[in-house]
Amino acid sequence: MNSEGQMEVSTVPADKKRGWYLSLMAPNTKGPTFCWLDPSRLYCNAQALADCVKDLLSPFNTDSIDLVAGIDAMGFILGASIATSLGKGFLAIRKAGHLCVATQKQNYSDYTKREKTLEVRLDVLKPGMRVLVVDQWIETGGTMKAAIQLIESLEATVVGVAAVAIENTEGGKWLKDNYTFSHCIPEELQGQIDGKYLNFFKSFQDGYCDKRVI
Numbered sequence: 001m002n003s004e005g006q007m008e009v010s011t012v013p014a015d016k017k018r019g020w021y022l023s024l025m026a027p028n029t030k031g032p033t034f035c036w037l038d039p040s041r042l043y044c045n046a047q048a049l050a051d052c053v054k055d056l057l058s059p060f061n062t063d064s065i066d067l068v069a070g071i072d073a074m075g076f077i078l079g080a081s082i083a084t085s086l087g088k089g090f091l092a093i094r095k096a097g098h099l100c101v102a103t104q105k106q107n108y109s110d111y112t113k114r115e116k117t118l119e120v121r122l123d124v125l126k127p128g129m130r131v132l133v134v135d136q137w138i139e140t141g142g143t144m145k146a147a148i149q150l151i152e153s154l155e156a157t158v159v160g161v162a163a164v165a166i167e168n169t170e171g172g173k174w175l176k177d178n179y180t181f182s183h184c185i186p187e188e189l190q191g192q193i194d195g196k197y198l199n200f201f202k203s204f205q206d207g208y209c210d211k212r213v214i
């Protein structure tokens with residue numbers, strides 16, 4: 001533990017329980033309105049990143065995957081790590097305005113309830129190409145659904161979806177019902193994830209990890 005009551009970033013426990021690396025996460029707020037459980041700190045621990053990638057790939061070990069697609073922005077980190085681990089290429093699904101080539105666009109809204117647009121380049125996906133779609137987190141599922149729509153509109157096949165967490169929202173459940181999926185959350189922690197608060201945050205020194213009602 002560091003002075004804030006947080007697990008040291010380089011820690012690797014002797015008994016690596018399923019999802020052990022989630023203890024590296026920090027409570028976070030994204031502005032005053034949105035409550036986040038921020039997984040990005042776990043990527044700084046090599047073993048945590050490797051185990052997270054392994055866990056996310058486990059339902060797909062016997063699937064054939066041609067390409068890994070990652071969603072802008074944090075989905076790029078896990079998506080590219082998964083692609084490298086599989087020895088496959090990586091396709092960036094970008095928020096509007098960043099790709100400077102011909103694209104397919106898909107409007108959507110996410111947990112912010114704002115209208116947004118995702119884009120994918122037109123010169124990579126081919127009919128029948130088998131794509132694993134990766135993001136950091138699925139809350140309402142709006143972002144992942146838009147990425148799926150883009151991939152399927154170009155007649156490629158979505159092999160499945162992977163994210164550190166899939167909340168049990170209507171959209172999260174829809175994704176789980178309709179696609180093969182993987183996430184890193186042990187059964188006993190799913191309720192805490194859905195409530196956007198992990199009990200271990202109580203060990204943090206500052207009041208900034210008080211349970212937030214959103």
Ligand SMILES: O=P(O)(O)OC[C@H]1O[C@H](OP(=O)(O)OP(=O)(O)O)[C@H](O)[C@@H]1O
Nearest residue numbers: 073074110111136138139140141142143
């Ligand atoms: O399930 P949803 O409600 O659609 O939300 C999930 C999305 O929200 C986050 O991205 P965000 O755009 O906030 O941040 P990022 O650009 O840092 O990845 C997350 O990484 C997903 O992409």
Ligand SMILES: Nc1ncnc2[nH]cnc12
Nearest residue numbers: 035036037038111137139
């Ligand atoms: N509650 C949440 N925690 C972390 N990342 C998120 N992305 C969207 N919602 C999130």
